[in-house]
Amino acid sequence: MTTPTVEETSDVSIDAPIVASHNKYLEDQTVAIRSRTIPWEGYQRASLITEEELSQIRQFEKSPTAALNEAGDSYIDLFLNLLQKLSRADTIQNSLVLIDDVLAESEGRVNIFYRLAEQKGDISLPYRPFFKLLKKDDEYIQLKSAKIITYLLIHSDAATKVDATELFVWIAEQLQNANANIVDIAVQLLQSLLSVPEYRLPFYQTPNAVQSLVGILKKGSSNAQMQYQVIYTLWLLTLIREIAADLQRKFDVVPVFIEIAKAAIKEKVTRVVVATLRNMLSKAPQENMAAMIGNKLLNVCETLAGRKWSDTDITEDLEYLKEELAKSVANLSTWDEYESEVKSGKLEWSPPHLSEQFWKQNASKLNDRDHELLRMLSRIIATSQSPLVLAVAAHDIGQYVKYCANGKRALDEIGAKTQVMQLMTHADPDVRYQALTAVQKLMTHAYNS
CATH class of the missing domain: 1.25.40.150 (V-type ATPase, subunit H, C-terminal domain)
Incomplete structure (x- = not known):
């Protein structure tokens, strides 16, 4: 993983797609929801939806692609209206499935949502209905809404970034969820969101958000994929100098990273740990050098550098860390050494x-x-x-x-x-x-x- 400069932070690729395929939790629930029959005719008879809306729903269900090609704006308008005026969980779930299908069919479909918002002159669209559903007392509705919001956010125009605080707060809460699948999905959504530089600092400033991320690592999970995903989000955050300078002071992450690097079996975990440490040292040496020296990072880097790595980025980052740490250690006075040790807590x-x-x-x-x-x-x-x-x-x-x-x-x-x-x-x-x-x-x- 080549660590970008500050100027390169917008060109960050995401290794895992939104709600990656290794977690079938949300997909399995979606399959079950598709198999249910929604009594749309009954809703029409009860005047919950109009006859025209019923006709549109049935037309879309028959041939989504043709419907969108013919009148995409009106169908998206229909779905957003259904989300706001229907209250039953099963109908909202079904509507969310239809919306997600639209976005999954083609990346260009996202433009329909933004075009509709522009036509209506409503700056809260297309996000508002989905933000509201994050508070709905239904797990699937929350997860599916969060996925849709994330997709909309990362494909929005760079000049029109929106306030994503509600989503960040929701993610921070899910990071503490007892259900490991929900934690996994929340972290994957975060990986995608933080690929957009403008969202990094706002997320970092969200109460309990980073604390919850670091907490996952401090629990000592043996799940290498989860370790990788969490540290990847921290790597993305440390591309911002302000965060790189503050992360160790607030969350004492250096010893956590070191222990993970020493024990890691998967090379990609070592890669992302070393890249994150390099970010911290290169962007904020004054704030991080003492903790790294005090926690004996130089010794760890020397040990890791003696191994054979297939990824040359690991070797390059280790050499950078070794060189910078060795220079600093050589210039340490006895007092500097003592101060670094106390600050490390070791x-x-x-x-x-x-x-x-x-x-x-x-x-x-x-x-x-x-x-x-x-x-x-x-x-x-x-x-x-x-x-x-x-x-x-x-x-x-x-x-x-x-x-x-x-x-x-x-x-x-x-x-x-x-x-x-x-x-x-x-x-x-x-x-x-x-x-x-x-x-x-x-x-x-x-x-x-």
């Missing part, structure tokens, strides 16, 4: 932690930027499940208070003192020892005025 007994000289010279730097690194250590103690990480963090808190004037006061203010004291009863003996030692230093070094 603490270990590297030399800076054990050097008294290091702490004499650098303890006060934990106060910089409103105690940024000190707060990070506190957060690590509160959230980490690793005994090694907790032991090192507790040790560092002790060294900080030993060598930093007013250190005890700062620890009290951010709540770290209480967190360290709680570690004194931890199950791991080294964690207990480091916590006890840190607390002793806290008690020994009184407040400095």
